[in-house]
Amino acid sequence: MNNLKDKVIIITGASKGIGRITAQKLSEYKPKLVLVSRNLLELEKVRETLDLDIKNVLLLEANIAIEKDCKHIIDETILKFGTIDILINNAAKFNRAKVIDLKVQDFDRVWNTNIRGAFMLTKFALQYMIIQNQGTILSVSSTAGKRGTAGSAAYTASKFALNGFMECLFREVREYNIRVIMISPSMVDTDVKREDEMETGGKGVYMRAEDVADTIVMSLNLPQRAMIKDIEIWGTNP
Numbered sequence: 628m629n630n631l632k633d634k635v636i637i638i639t640g641a642s643k644g645i646g647r648i649t650a651q652k653l654s655e656y657k658p659k660l661v662l663v664s665r666n667l668l669e670l671e672k673v674r675e676t677l678d679l680d681i682k683n684v685l686l687l688e689a690n691i692a693i694e695k696d697c698k699h700i701i702d703e704t705i706l707k708f709g710t711i712d713i714l715i716n717n718a719a720k721f722n723r724a725k726v727i728d729l730k731v732q733d734f735d736r737v738w739n740t741n742i743r744g745a746f747m748l749t750k751f752a753l754q755y756m757i758i759q760n761q762g763t764i765l766s767v768s769s770t771a772g773k774r775g776t777a778g779s780a781a782y783t784a785s786k787f788a789l790n791g792f793m794e795c796l797f798r799e800v801r802e803y804n805i806r807v808i809m810i811s812p813s814m815v816d817t818d819v820k821r822e823d824e825m826e827t828g829g830k831g832v833y834m835r836a837e838d839v840a841d842t843i844v845m846s847l848n849l850p851q852r853a854m855i856k857d858i859e860i861w862g863t864n865p
Contacts, residue, residue: 630848631656635708637700638662639691639748640718642669645767645815648840649715654678656848661685661704663718691718691744692736701751710759713847714752716745716766716789722781734781741785746792757803761851764800765808765843766793770859772811797856806854808846812839813861834862 636653640646642664650662654677664670667688674684685707689696704711720740722733749764756762771779772786790809797807816833839860846855 628848629656630850631658631844634658634712635704635710636660636713636715636847637704637711637748637752638715638717639700639744640664642666642673645812645836645839645843646715646717647673648836649717649843651676652837652840652844653847656844657683658713659683659685659708661687661700661708663687663689663691663700665690691748692739694747697744697747697751700748701755705755711752711755711762713763713765714748715843716748716764718744719767720782721779723778724781725778726780729781737781738785738788741782742788742792745789749796753800753805756805757800761804763806763808763847763851763854764793764796765806765810765847767839767843768793768809768811770811770813770861773859804851806851807856808854809857810839810842810846811857811859812842813859814865815839828863830864832862833865834860 631653636658638646638650641650641662650660650673653660660679662670662673665688667686670686674686677684687700687703689700691697718740720737722737745766766789768789769786771783772790775783793807793809800807812834814833816835842858842860
């Protein structure tokens with residue numbers, strides 16, 4: 628099954644981790660990819676690993692916490708490909724600090740990327756998806772967005788907010804045949820390792836970025852008439 632061929636897909640945070648692996652796995656389905664990161668050199672390295680013609684890949688250096696950068700991402704996508712079929716809000720910031728020690732600027736940095744950036748990109752992409760009466764917004768959240776833990780207030784608050792935002796969005800855009808999907812992984816080991824170094828299971832083995840990417844691709848590859856609204860994905864025995 629391939630419902631992704633020639634689809635225009637934007638991926639934020641595409642230079643590493645889940646975003647990088649998702650781009651690689653999606654490339655097998657021959658879509659048109661827009662890869663977004665604050666590091667253009669790293670994006671160039673990702674492009675070299677994709678099974679896609681260079682004309683079907685657009686690299687954009689941008690900071691999604693900045694409104695003009697978000698507008699630039701959408702404008703450049705439309706300029707090159709003429710449409711937007713799928714937006715993957717994957718870019719995220721993490722901070723570990725107890726509330727008493729949490730700096731205001733660190734809270735803002737996490738919030739501006741994890742929720743404000745996702746909001747702005749979604750808002751700007753929707754104007755095209757509504758006109759074409761189809762599209763998909765997928766956000767990578769976290770199980771931290773459903774249960775709090777000590778020492779991660781900024782990150783957890785941003786993911787709770789993202790979950791609420793996506794729930795409201797789901798209610799607003801179904802009438803336009805726009806799918807709204809949320810993927811919530813637990814702890815993910817995002818370090819790059821050789822295949823022979825990847826343990827497949829057992830005590831202390833975390834999920835890998837590949838596992839989350841497979842889940843993203845599976846949910847996107849459903850026919851447009853169907854969607855998986857909310858997925859939690861956990862390591863079996865971390």
